[in-house]
Amino acid sequence: MIRNSIMKLRGSIIYLVCGVIGWLPFHTLRILLLRALKAKISWKVGLYRGFEVRSPWKLKIDKGAIVGHNALLDARMGLTIGRNVNISNEVMIWTLHHDYNSAEFAQIGQPVVIEDYAWLCSRSVILPGVTIGKGAVVAAGAVVTRDVQPYTVVGGVPAKLIAFRNENLTYDLSDAVLPVI
Numbered sequence: 001m002i003r004n005s006i007m008k009l010r011g012s013i014i015y016l017v018c019g020v021i022g023w024l025p026f027h028t029l030r031i032l033l034l035r036a037l038k039a040k041i042s043w044k045v046g047l048y049r050g051f052e053v054r055s056p057w058k059l060k061i062d063k064g065a066i067v068g069h070n071a072l073l074d075a076r077m078g079l080t081i082g083r084n085v086n087i088s089n090e091v092m093i094w095t096l097h098h099d100y101n102s103a104e105f106a107q108i109g110q111p112v113v114i115e116d117y118a119w120l121c122s123r124s125v126i127l128p129g130v131t132i133g134k135g136a137v138v139a140a141g142a143v144v145t146r147d148v149q150p151y152t153v154v155g156g157v158p159a160k161l162i163a164f165r166n167e168n169l170t171y172d173l174s175d176a177v178l179p180v181i
Helices: 002-021 027-036
Strands: 052-054 059-061 072-074 079-081 096-098 107-109 112-114 152-155 160-164
Touching: 002 027, 002 052, 072 079
Parallel strands: 052 072, 059 079, 079 112
Antiparallel strands: 096 107, 152 160
């Protein structure tokens, strides 16, 4: 019982610390503190204010990725974000949720992978176990319940194919990061 209480207290402190990190004034400072919590993040990443991360030690973000204002990154089961990924404002990425068929309301989940050049538009929701393919676009407000194929555009609830994207992507989003925001 005491061990359980200590684990809850530890989890609460980490949650609070991660909440504070999201509101600090510089990307570099946010990255430094997340790295201190064992996140694997390139120095060339933009983490905009108000983002939230859960279990940063299970988070990997590659060069040129952008995480918008008030985005939620749930890495409790593992979250990998590739190069030059644009995660827009208020996106929610979930790796863990509750089993609605469980009599005990048990938690279930799987890792999420967002491959290079993917773009998750504002207020989209990615559910556990999903892979967003290279260069794919998730339209604003979409709810993604299964894998998204490379270079496709999906939208709606649940997300469905609505278009295809150019496969000749060469941009580097690390050049677009504003230092203080």
